[in-house]
Amino acid sequence: MSRVLRDLIPKEEGKMAKKKKVLPADRDPYAYMEQNGSDRVQSWLVKQAAATEEYLRGIPLRDELAKRFDELFSADSVSAPSFFGKRCFFCERRSGQELAVLYVQDGLDGTPRVVIDPGTLSPDQTTVLEGWLPSSDGNLLAYELSEAGNDKVSIHVMDVRTGEQLPDLVPDVFYPRLQDWSEDGTGFWYNKHDPSKPMEEAKLYNRLYFHRMGTADHLEDKMVFGGERDKNDLLSLRSYDEGRYLVIGAIGQSEKTKEFVYSIYAKDTLQKNGTFRAVLLNFSELNVVVHRGVMYLRMVEGTERFRILKLPLEVFFRGRFDFQHFIPEGKGKICEVRPFKDELIVHAMENVHSVLYRYSLDGKMIAEIPLPLGVVGSIEGGYENEEMFFEFDSFVTPPTIYRYSFGSREPTVLKQKAVKFDPGMLAVEQVWYSSKDGTKIPMFLVHKKGLKKNGNNPTVLYGYGGFDVPLMPDFDQSIVPFLEKGGVYAVANLRGGGEFGKAWHEAGMRKNKQNVFDDFESAGKWLIKHRYTKHGRLALMGGSNGGLLVLATMVQHPGLAKAIVSQVPVADMLNFHRFFGGVYWIPDYGDPDDPDMRRYLLGYSPCHNVVDGEKYPAVFIATSDGDDRVHPMHSYKMTARLQEANASGNPILLRVELKAGHGGASSVSKAAEQCADEWGFIFKELGME
Secondary structure (H helix, E strand, O other): OOOOHHHOOOHHHOOOOOOOOEOOOOOOOOHHHHOOOOHHHHHHHHHHHHHHHHHHHOOOOHHHHHHHHHHHHOOOEEOOOEEEOOEEEEEEEOOOOOOOEEEEEEOOOOOOEEEEOHHHOOOOOOOEEEEEEEOOOOOEEEEEEEOOOOOOOEEEEEEOOOOOEEEEEEOHHHOOEEEEEOOOOOEEEEEEEOOOOOHHHOOOOEEEEEEEOOOOOHHHOEEEEOOOOOOOOEEEEEEEOOOOEEEEEEEEEOOOOOOEEEEEEEEEOOOOOOOOEEEEEEEOOEEEEEEOOEEEEEEOOOOOOOEEEEEEHHHHOOOOOOOEEEEOOOOOEEEEEEEEOOEEEEEEEOOOOEEEEEEEOOOOEEEEEOOOOOEEEEEEOOOOOOEEEEEEEEOOEEEEEEEEEOOOOOOEEEEEOOOOOOHHHEEEEEEEEEOOOOOEEEEEEEEEOOOOOOOOOOEEEEOOOOOOOOOOOOOOHHHHHHHHOOOEEEEEOOOOOOOOOHHHHHOOOHHHHHHHHHHHHHHHHHHHHOOOOOHHHEEEEEEOHHHHHHHHHHHHOOOOOOEEEEEOOOOOOOOHHHOOOHHHHHHHHOOOOOHHHHHHHHHHOHHHOOEOOOOOOEEEEEEEOOOOOOOOHHHHHHHHHHHHHOOOOOOEEEEEEOOOEOOEOOOHHHHHHHHHHHHHHHHHHOOOO
């Protein structure tokens, strides 16, 4: 190798580098792994699969775990109801079904009938229902199908009244996504890749189109917005007030800093020859909702945790930007605003759990809706309804659908997911620990009641720390067998996530990314110091950006944990932006094509910091062959590099889920197998057999 890492990084940014042989930045011996379908890669994958299967066959509990996961995952589940016209739509998966089925019924108490059963769409049940949207009267349904459970979907339409599949189709090759129906049901808006642009960048050149029902060829659909915008921009569209107002959200990137910038455009369809007018341009994160002619803007500009402004649209379209303060920044991060008749529901996050507040349309708080510590999911109900439905869950509360009438004081349970274990056996703690620089970080601990802090409990530490995404205390059946066997499950709310607002996120972005790894390492040390576990009984787990987290932490601190599970990780920080939608990660990670940022990325890039002769813990890397969000090459390169360098004798394993996307297996049985393999690895390496 011509140069080693310590020669490439300034001293203040290269403190994690070791004076040993590492993968150089000026050449990549694993570059061939970027060609996922090549014979060379496929031959290598066959050998990896054989080695992994041989290891997994040696786990006595593997079959038992698979059976237990299948039992847990197959329990009945249901989503909150959505109302369109007189029809009520909801998804439900009943025991014995591999995938959730979409149902419709007349009103809340009608007799349900099947609209789409994804289990019938492909023999191996890998085609999934990715999204769906009825017309405002509920007569037509546009829906998205993914043949591999990944980001590539096709759009189809059916007549809900008859079940007839209509000929209207937008194929998956252009990465389309549904946006909204026209009020009269004559067509729908969607976004997709501009067919006139290079197909090797199919996730880019995102434009908005309108499909008029009966149009035979989607290439005839009219582009309504975005033709001159940058190829990296993302566009969305919603229709409000019975179709009078159309609102477009545009996310671009600052030319100078590469940070995301948000713009809002609006159109009054009652104006003759009306066009989309800019409401706000190039702001920090914002989004909007319109109710009774008033636009409510959730914006972070000038705040840490968002505030709400309002803008009367009739005044705006007469030429006045009459923004009014509505709800000021509070102690919690405002996550969502939903109108319901004469009120607004504000969903906020305080101290890493959900709270719901009722506000009048003149901005006065009416009441807080009482909830236990947990997470609010989707909030459903028409904007003029006098009641709403929302999903709620927590570590110890199965997903529950609540019904809330605005004339009542407390929500009532409509439905709750069936579970096949006793949540009452579990205890949940929220603790705070100090990171390397003294910053206080919260962490949830879930375990059996009566746990003894003997320094010997098997423990899994989970983290993410990026992209403004919070890790909430939500219900997760995949951790149940581990908890039943006496394990401790820890979730660290690291900087870079979305738990506490703008500054918290920025403290883990770009050249602050090392803070995230320090936060995670400190969490592991805290668990050991406070006698929950020890090094030999600690495992680190994370997925996607969290997969990067656990690999970077392992490379920097190979003795911290006994086992590592890295799911669909980002591992090659010098090349992530070259594949699929990787350019959209630049605001968080920084631009590898910028020389200064490249040096910093090189300082922690897992692939580039594996050291020859180092003794690494046992590693299980999981990816999917159809992942079109994080290219599988990240997992391949990291596996190959570790296998080449590792001197500990611990296994370095790769598992590839076939015909699946970033989220892994979609069906119950395949998800059970995947979890059995990942958790079986943890059980074996932590001595839980």
